[in-house]
Amino acid sequence: MEASTENESGVVRLLGLGNEILADDAFGILVAHEVERRFQGRIEVAYSSAAGFDLMDHLLGARRLLVVDTIVTGRAKPGAISVFTADRVQPAPGGSPHFLGLFEVLAVGRKLGLDVPKETIVIAVEASDSTTVGGPIHPDVQSAIPEVVELVGEFLANGSLDDPGPLA
Amino acid sequence: MDSRRITIEPITRLEGHGKIEIFLDGQGRVERAYFQVPELRGFEKFAQGRPAEDMPQITSRICGVCPTAHHMASTKALDALYQVTPPPAARKIRELVYSTFYVEDHALHFYFLGGPDFVVGPQAPAAERNVLGVIAKVGIETGRKVIAMRRKLRELMVLAAGKAVHPVFGLPGGVAKPLTAEDAARFREVAGEAVDFACFTLGVFERIVLQNSSYVDLILSDAYTHRTYYMGMVDEKNQVNFYDGMLRVVAPDGHEWARFKPDRYLDYIGERVEPWSYMKFCYLKGLGWKGFSEGAESGVYCVAPLARLNVADGMATPQAHEAYLKYHGTLRGRPVHHTLANHWARVVEMLYAAERMLELAHDPELTSPDVRTLPAAVPREGVGVVEAPRGTLFHHYKTDERGIVTGANLIVATQNNAARIAMSVEKAAKKLIAGGQVPEGLLNMVEMAFRAYDPCLGCATHSLPGSMPLLVQVRDPRGAPLAVLRRDSDGSIHRE
Numbered sequence: 001m002e003a004s005t006e007n008e009s010g011v012v013r014l015l016g017l018g019n020e021i022l023a024d025d026a027f028g029i030l031v032a033h034e035v036e037r038r039f040q041g042r043i044e045v046a047y048s049s050a051a052g053f054d055l056m057d058h059l060l061g062a063r064r065l066l067v068v069d070t071i072v073t074g075r076a077k078p079g080a081i082s083v084f085t086a087d088r089v090q091p092a093p094g095g096s097p098h099f100l101g102l103f104e105v106l107a108v109g110r111k112l113g114l115d116v117p118k119e120t121i122v123i124a125v126e127a128s129d130s131t132t133v134g135g136p137i138h139p140d141v142q143s144a145i146p147e148v149v150e151l152v153g154e155f156l157a158n159g160s161l162d163d164p165g166p167l168a
Numbered sequence: 169m170d171s172r173r174i175t176i177e178p179i180t181r182l183e184g185h186g187k188i189e190i191f192l193d194g195q196g197r198v199e200r201a202y203f204q205v206p207e208l209r210g211f212e213k214f215a216q217g218r219p220a221e222d223m224p225q226i227t228s229r230i231c232g233v234c235p236t237a238h239h240m241a242s243t244k245a246l247d248a249l250y251q252v253t254p255p256p257a258a259r260k261i262r263e264l265v266y267s268t269f270y271v272e273d274h275a276l277h278f279y280f281l282g283g284p285d286f287v288v289g290p291q292a293p294a295a296e297r298n299v300l301g302v303i304a305k306v307g308i309e310t311g312r313k314v315i316a317m318r319r320k321l322r323e324l325m326v327l328a329a330g331k332a333v334h335p336v337f338g339l340p341g342g343v344a345k346p347l348t349a350e351d352a353a354r355f356r357e358v359a360g361e362a363v364d365f366a367c368f369t370l371g372v373f374e375r376i377v378l379q380n381s382s383y384v385d386l387i388l389s390d391a392y393t394h395r396t397y398y399m400g401m402v403d404e405k406n407q408v409n410f411y412d413g414m415l416r417v418v419a420p421d422g423h424e425w426a427r428f429k430p431d432r433y434l435d436y437i438g439e440r441v442e443p444w445s446y447m448k449f450c451y452l453k454g455l456g457w458k459g460f461s462e463g464a465e466s467g468v469y470c471v472a473p474l475a476r477l478n479v480a481d482g483m484a485t486p487q488a489h490e491a492y493l494k495y496h497g498t499l500r501g502r503p504v505h506h507t508l509a510n511h512w513a514r515v516v517e518m519l520y521a522a523e524r525m526l527e528l529a530h531d532p533e534l535t536s537p538d539v540r541t542l543p544a545a546v547p548r549e550g551v552g553v554v555e556a557p558r559g560t561l562f563h564h565y566k567t568d569e570r571g572i573v574t575g576a577n578l579i580v581a582t583q584n585n586a587a588r589i590a591m592s593v594e595k596a597a598k599k600l601i602a603g604g605q606v607p608e609g610l611l612n613m614v615e616m617a618f619r620a621y622d623p624c625l626g627c628a629t630h631s632l633p634g635s636m637p638l639l640v641q642v643r644d645p646r647g648a649p650l651a652v653l654r655r656d657s658d659g660s661i662h663r664e
Binding site: 019020021022049050052053056057104107108111112113114132133134135 | 210211213214226229230235276280281298299300303308311312315318322
């Protein structure tokens with residue numbers, strides 16, 4: 001049943017978001033595959049190309065969640081890594097009503113008392129192109145994959161990640 | 169001419185896409201405005217050289233929002249390509265899955281996605297115009313009801329289509345597996361609940377929107393009204409159908425302007441490229457492109473729930489038909505030209521989808537093991553069309569004799585609506601901008617104008633940053649910024 005109140009399972013999950021056929025957008029999925037290979041049994045791994053409310057299915061049942069995704073701030077170089085906790089981002093109406101992001105879905109889950117993670121840490125990598133179907137992944141985004149996998153290892157070893165500061 | 173340019177763009181992963189640009193003339197008045205639909209580049213090239221059978225999986229992956237619609241349109245295009253007709257059970261399973269998807273998509277839209285504008289209300293402070301504001305208004309119990317309904321609908325999708333997010337069941341000439349008697353029983357049970365849920369939702373709409381005269385005034389207001397043509401799919405009785413049928417176009421006065429088989433779409437729909445935009449604007453070929461104008465002479469048309477209820481003479485199920493009559497009665501007859509009525513039309517359609525689910529779930533033929541007609545013909549060309557929740561969706565493939573794609577064309581819902589969206593943005597901007605002054609209220613008004621169409625801005629965006637601040641840039645003719653108006657994700661507005 002989704003509407004439980006408290007999750008004591010202790011499940012730690014990594015959620016890789018992106019799309020393997022959309023150039024740099026493949027990043028989150030590629031990291032998830034690598035984490036699955038390297039840290040099997042130490043962290044639950046999920047990945048999704050979905051947007052909006054479908055993300056809910058990947059949030060439920062984990063106590064701590066690491067989200068790996070790309071971001072386009074336009075203020076950083078491709079491959080630049082940002083780490084921040086989800087509570088630093090506020091829900092917004094969005095440019096399209098059918099756009100509902102991770103943070104809105106988390107907020108809805110929390111408000112309705114669903115079994116969403118107590119803590120969500122986002123590792124985001126600046127992308128240069130996420131809209132060319134079948135496009136190549138930028139070399140600097142590609143080389144951020146092992147770095148982010150190392151960060152996940154660090155998280156698993158220490159139980160936390162340093163927040164390097166505000167979004168790029 | 170001294171032309172100044174204003175850009176409003178959401179700061180998302182899709183930077184440079186889904187943005188609004190407003191051009192000012194020498195007097196600082198709005199000359200033209202348009203909305204840039206996000207376009208995935210390279211799709212046709214990516215498709216070329218791949219087996220056509222892969223297209224239902226590939227196209228459903230390019231959109232993170234309505235993969236089921238792409239999967240279905242693509243599967244139908246393969247039927248046409250291989251000249252096969254699916255057996256009755258396969259056709260019914262497809263429509264059942266599609267109806268299930270519709271109930272879920274329309275429900276989420278009404279409650280969580282369109283809600284910030286409609287349920288919370290356009291006059292509410294920006295900081296409340298989000299999903300949490302919606303839950304505060306409809307109540308936590310209703311919110312939980314929506315989530316529980318969604319979960320059951322998605323379980324059905326997995327039962328029939330393998331995966332809820334990216335279905336894998338459509339094959340040329342049928343579906344991958346038949347439904348068991350147990351599956352059908354589960355569909356019957358949940359479909360009954362879905363009908364109740366849709367009726368409950370109509371009640372919520374009446375309570376929150378219809379009983380609030382300021383909302384009704386807003387729906388009827390000139391700011392959100394355009395007298396254009398409408399297009400949508402209908403069955404043989406000219407009732408709404410999402411899965412299959414003829415495409416019907418009605419004129420601004422409501423008379424039938426065209427009714428054609430979807431594979432003839434190129435005879436009816438033209439695409440116009442404007443020199444100042446990379447995007448294409450669809451128009452009706454028989455009328456021609458007369459610019460961004462409304463009325464019987466202009467080829468501008470629109471799609472989606474408002475359009476579907478305008479082209480249809482009724483709904484094919486009893487309770488939805490009753491709701492359809494009330495809708496047109498309250499909004500002063502057909503066609504309804506008020507863009508914001510899309511929200512109401514969506515709830516009427518949700519009830520139809522639920523009732524259709526129930527009908528199909530009771531059909532004894534549903535569990536027939538005969539779910540595939542094997543393709544034997546040499547493939548050449550195929551068109552597949554469905555009504556996606558956001559409007560008519562076209563998939564068109566050409567292949568060589570081995571079924572390897574040589575050409576592909578997609579028209580998504582938002583492209584059909586692009587010209588009308590531009591007109592709505594322009595109308596909102598004209599009301600607010602004078603003498604080159606850009607007031608802060610512009611952000612909300614313009615945003616409401618394009619959000620009413622539920623544009624496919626979500627294609628390819630998945631989650632980050634999750635908030636979508638807006639930026640207005642006023643530029644001089646050389647492109648240098650003169651002023652910046654920014655609204656952050658917390659709703660605060662800044663001038664730089």
